[in-house]
Amino acid sequence: MTAQNETTSQADVEARAQDALSHVLDPELALDIVALGLVYDVRSTADGVEVDMTLTTPGCPVSEQLPAEAEDALRHAFPDREVRVNIVWDPPWTPERLSEEAMDTLGFRL
Amino acid sequence: MTATAPFMPPGTVRGPGPGPQGPQSVVPPSSVPLTFFVAAGVGMVAFGLATWFAADRIATTPTHPGVVSAVHLGVLAFLSMTVLGALHQFAPVVGQRRLRSTAAAWVTFVAILATAWAIPTGFAHGPSWLIRAGGIAGLVAVLVLAWNLSRPLADRDGGLPLVGIRLSVTFLVITVAFGVVYAFDRQEGWFVLLPHRVLAHAHLGLLGWLGLTYVSVAEKLWPMFLLAHRPSTRPGTAAVTLIASGVPILATGLLFAVPAVAWLGGVVTAAGLVAHLVSLFSCVRHRRRRIELLHIFLFTSAAFLVAAMVFGLLAGALDVSPVMRGRLVAAEVAALIGWLGLAIVGHIHKIVPFIGYTALRARGIRTTGDGRPLLFSHLFAAVPARISLVVGTIGFALLVAGTAAAVSGLIATGGCAIALTAVIVVSNLATGPRRATRGVTAASRDDSTRRTP
Numbered sequence: 216m217t218a219q220n221e222t223t224s225q226a227d228v229e230a231r232a233q234d235a236l237s238h239v240l241d242p243e244l245a246l247d248i249v250a251l252g253l254v255y256d257v258r259s260t261a262d263g264v265e266v267d268m269t270l271t272t273p274g275c276p277v278s279e280q281l282p283a284e285a286e287d288a289l290r291h292a293f294p295d296r297e298v299r300v301n302i303v304w305d306p307p308w309t310p311e312r313l314s315e316e317a318m319d320t321l322g323f324r325l
Numbered sequence: 326m327t328a329t330a331p332f333m334p335p336g337t338v339r340g341p342g343p344g345p346q347g348p349q350s351v352v353p354p355s356s357v358p359l360t361f362f363v364a365a366g367v368g369m370v371a372f373g374l375a376t377w378f379a380a381d382r383i384a385t386t387p388t389h390p391g392v393v394s395a396v397h398l399g400v401l402a403f404l405s406m407t408v409l410g411a412l413h414q415f416a417p418v419v420g421q422r423r424l425r426s427t428a429a430a431w432v433t434f435v436a437i438l439a440t441a442w443a444i445p446t447g448f449a450h451g452p453s454w455l456i457r458a459g460g461i462a463g464l465v466a467v468l469v470l471a472w473n474l475s476r477p478l479a480d481r482d483g484g485l486p487l488v489g490i491r492l493s494v495t496f497l498v499i500t501v502a503f504g505v506v507y508a509f510d511r512q513e514g515w516f517v518l519l520p521h522r523v524l525a526h527a528h529l530g531l532l533g534w535l536g537l538t539y540v541s542v543a544e545k546l547w548p549m550f551l552l553a554h555r556p557s558t559r560p561g562t563a564a565v566t567l568i569a570s571g572v573p574i575l576a577t578g579l580l581f582a583v584p585a586v587a588w589l590g591g592v593v594t595a596a597g598l599v600a601h602l603v604s605l606f607s608c609v610r611h612r613r614r615r616i617e618l619l620h621i622f623l624f625t626s627a628a629f630l631v632a633a634m635v636f637g638l639l640a641g642a643l644d645v646s647p648v649m650r651g652r653l654v655a656a657e658v659a660a661l662i663g664w665l666g667l668a669i670v671g672h673i674h675k676i677v678p679f680i681g682y683t684a685l686r687a688r689g690i691r692t693t694g695d696g697r698p699l700l701f702s703h704l705f706a707a708v709p710a711r712i713s714l715v716v717g718t719i720g721f722a723l724l725v726a727g728t729a730a731a732v733s734g735l736i737a738t739g740g741c742a743i744a745l746t747a748v749i750v751v752s753n754l755a756t757g758p759r760r761a762t763r764g765v766t767a768a769s770r771d772d773s774t775r776r777t778p
């Protein structure tokens with residue numbers, strides 16, 4: 216595989232992962248986790264897809280639910296690949312990570 | 326976003342595992358907190374009705390056994406029952422450690438249920454051994470609770486909320502131990518149960534146990550629910566520290582009738598409560614979402630806390646007759662119950678949908694009956710929730726006003742409104758999941774709605 220093909224493949228994986236994760240909603244805020252800025256990193260690995268995501272705060276009530284839903288969504292997007300979702304707290308989430316759409320929906324500008 | 330070789334970045338804790346309610350989940354079965362909440366709903370109805378029945382006594386003789394019965398229904402069957410159910414869910418989530426035993430949670434439930442009904446029944450109708458038996462059951466309940474929560478509460482990364490809950494559970498054990506001594510004293514006559522000794526017990530329970538728990542939990546819930554990133558969390562830290570420090574001093578001063586000590590404890594506790602209000606203001610100021618129903622509950626509830634502090638101050642500072650002082654103290658207690666009661670009714674509209682959502686997801690239900698992605702807000706109806714805010718606020722306001730002014734009609738009306746509030750809230754939250762998922766078939770659960778945008 217050439218370097219260009221590898222880059223294209225990784226970009227494709229990232230796009231598909233982002234699309235899958237954009238259907239995972241925070242059930243309290245009614246916003247998807249991509250728009251909320253909770254997805255930090257998407258990586259294509261040798262045997263699968265790995266995602267780093269966070270939550271708005273440690274000990275969040277959905278701390279078990281949202282990562283499980285994200286993993287579930289990725290498994291359906293990549294049925295033939297290994298999927299791994301890591302919860303990371305560094306850097307901590309801040310409201311600055313909200314997308315424009317999310318800020319509009321929440322009705323509160325920074 | 327980047328596409329790089331796999332690595333485990335700093336701060337990575339773990340993958341999600343099989344998800345909520347699965348074998349790696351830290352939360353207990355949803356039946357645990359929900360059973361506490363149902364019992365608390367019944368307790369709130371009973372509290373409202375007991376207030377109605379005891380309205381004449383509340384207005385004229387606040388220390389009458391019928392009044393004591395109503396207060397115990399409010400504090401045990403309603404407030405404590407809710408808070409205990411919430412702690413069985415909250416502590417494992419925040420501490421990221423399971424309870425020691427789900428069976429122990431059920432022991433706590435059965436024992437506290439027995440306590441919550443035996444003590445008020447004993448006060449209202451007798452026989453008096455019911456009060457002692459209720460006290461013993463209560464002691465069993467809280468000791469089992471303390472052991473059961475000790476694992477999640479031992480987490481060192483849980484921050485201020487867990488620190489506060491450790492202290493509040495300690496206050497709970499002390500409060501119940503006080504109650505057991507008082508219950509047996511009624512038979513044995515070790516000492517005279519003067520009003521200031523009863524007040525020491527009441528303040529330990531209302532402020533040290535229930536108040537400190539709420540103040541501590543709020544430091545975790547408010548920033549989440551308001552999506553607020555505050556520049557400083559010092560008000561919250563001050564609130565927990567000052568309340569935890571002030572309540573024992575206040576209780577000691579009241580117990581031994583030493584006004585200077587009681588004043589010192591009262592001032593420190595009041596400073597903590599003010600810090601709690603400052604923390605609320607800070608969360609609201611730095612929020613990143615519109616004001617919604619919960620926030621209105623919080624503001625209304627906070628107004629009752631302010632009223633309670635004013636009544637407490639007046640009771641301590643004014644040179645009035647014992648009858649008038651008793652009335653002011655009774656109004657303070659009623660306002661504290663209003664503070665905690667409205668806060669609980671507000672938060673329960675978040676907590677129960679969260680638990681219901683998790684349970685529905687575990688059953689493969691991802692959408693509402695009309696195909697929308699399932700959200701917390703679908704699991705209760707907005708109009709009844711707003712009505713519960715209005716009726717509840719009116720109910721507690723009438724109770725406080727009637728108690729302060731010694732007008733039994735206001736108290737009775739307030740009691741009925743409180744009972745009605747409980748009926749509205751319980752029926753709304755109980756029917757919410759069924760209403761939201763009506764029409765969702767087993768076939769549509771897993772697949773057809775997964776990609777709903």
